[in-house]
């Protein structure tokens with residue numbers, strides 16, 4: 308095991324970076340799509356329920372099936388992988404964005420508009436900070452699951468840590484499987500941890516529990 | 523003559539998917555500097571009427587004027603910043619300190635930090651909260667009454683001439699509510715704000731309002747002083763509404779100046795003197811405890827301005843009405 312690591316660490320590092328690239332890019336695109344959708348849907352209970360059940364159905368499609376649906380459109384490689392990851396993420400991200408904005412007490416919104424705050428100010432200074440803990444929770448779960456699903460993307464030649472796993476399986480070569488598993492689990496574990504600490508900070512901020520400000 | 527701050531011209535409101543008007547054909551002028559309470563049972567349209575003023579709701583028909591200008595011609599955000607808005611649930615921003623909450627609008631108006639800090643301190647003192655103690659607290663570290671005080675301070679931050687208040691003390695315990703009512707009266711006298719105050723509590727409406735608007739099923743039943751309403755209810759509905767108040771409560775809300783009889787200051791004797799704001803309840807208590815038959819009403823500036831006699835109050839208790847002077 309260790310000898311494999313010593314011999315191929317540069318190659319493994321490349322795969323890890325490639326994996327990170329896949330995850331980061333698809334998370335970025337997912338957020339750019341999901342946050343505006345979520346904000347829009349949060350205005351209507353009826354609309355958000357309908358949209359979420361749609362995303363829920365999409366979310367339940369097995370990932371290999373979804374990959375093969377999209378190969379005709381985007382071909383083999385990273386494009387298809389990212390498209391699939393973005394589609395999967397919508398369910399969790401939109402759901403949590405909607406829940407985050409809907410969790411804000413209506414009287415806070417009414418008081419804000421009533422005192423003459425603009426929609427932009429309300430969004431940036433009031434609604435976003437208050438919805439952030441729940442949105443961050445969604446981002447955390449989505450990122451961790453993206454790290455997992457992205458390993459399957461190796462099947463369609465998108466690269467990443469999945470290459471180690473699938474090569475190992477095909478050649479029945481244990482060190483590859485071992486390191487592929489370790490690296491992707493470790494990545495998921497660390498990501499979860501980092502996002503949890505952001506989330507805790509956001510919760511303290513939203514509830515008015517910032518310790519630094521106490522005199 | 524005070525200017526008209528807010529004028530309603532045939533204002534009606536019908537919500538989508540409802541068959542009834544929530545507010546129907548309201549005409550009313552609110553003079554600058556007056557304290558008006560809007561009284562009615564739940565569902566009578568008080569909130570709807572109030573929230574059309576700052577355009578939280580839009581009127582279906584009719585016009586609302588702010589110092590003679592159609593409110594639709596005014597920039598919405600600038601207009602709202604000239605109107606203090608206080609609601610029952612307060613709606614403080616939970617992630618901001620008391621100081622930041624109160625300073626929100628001054629900050630947007632680009633006041634400098636020093637001026638804002640001074641303003642926050644002054645406002646906290648005005649609502650009887652010690653700035654040192656409370657400035658850095660977050661809303662969740664405040665009691666209900668304290669939260670509403672901060673809500674009031676926040677609404678007054680940019681010194682609006684008009685305040686809209688929707689049952690602001692409705693969720694607060696009776697004793698704290700009494701205090702807040704008295705503080706609000708004091709603040710209004712001091713700053714001469716125009717206040718529109720919604721309540722379903724008859725006592726609160728009569729205690730606070732110089733004039734009371736009585737609403738029922740979206741229409742105004744009567745718009746008059748507490749004294750005018752008690753002595754001359756406009757219709758059966760108003761009469762029944764104020765009947766729910768017992769005689770003692772009624773005497774508590776009526777002030778000496780509303781019933782006093784004219785008196786010749788030269789002939790004034792050394793009878794007991796009361797202020798123009800003294801409640802008839804206290805005067806009646808004085809009569810009973812001291813076996814007296816009349817008191818003189820004294821104004822700080824003008825001296826003796828009237829008298830109140832035992833006969834007047836006796837009449838009021840017998841008939842269930844205070845006789846008009």
Ligand SMILES: Nc1ncnc2c1ncn2[C@@H]1O[C@H](COP(=O)(O)OP(=O)(O)O)[C@@H](O)[C@H]1O
Nearest residue numbers: 537540544562563564565566567568569570571
């Ligand atoms: N957002 C709304 N949508 C539909 N109907 C409403 C809405 N708000 C109030 N109403 C109706 O309008 C009427 C007046 O309500 P409201 O102004 O809230 O009365 P009040 O404040 O006196 O209790 C009631 O019949 C109420 O059900």
Ligand SMILES: [Mg+2]
Nearest residue numbers: 565568569570
């Ligand atoms: Mg109401």
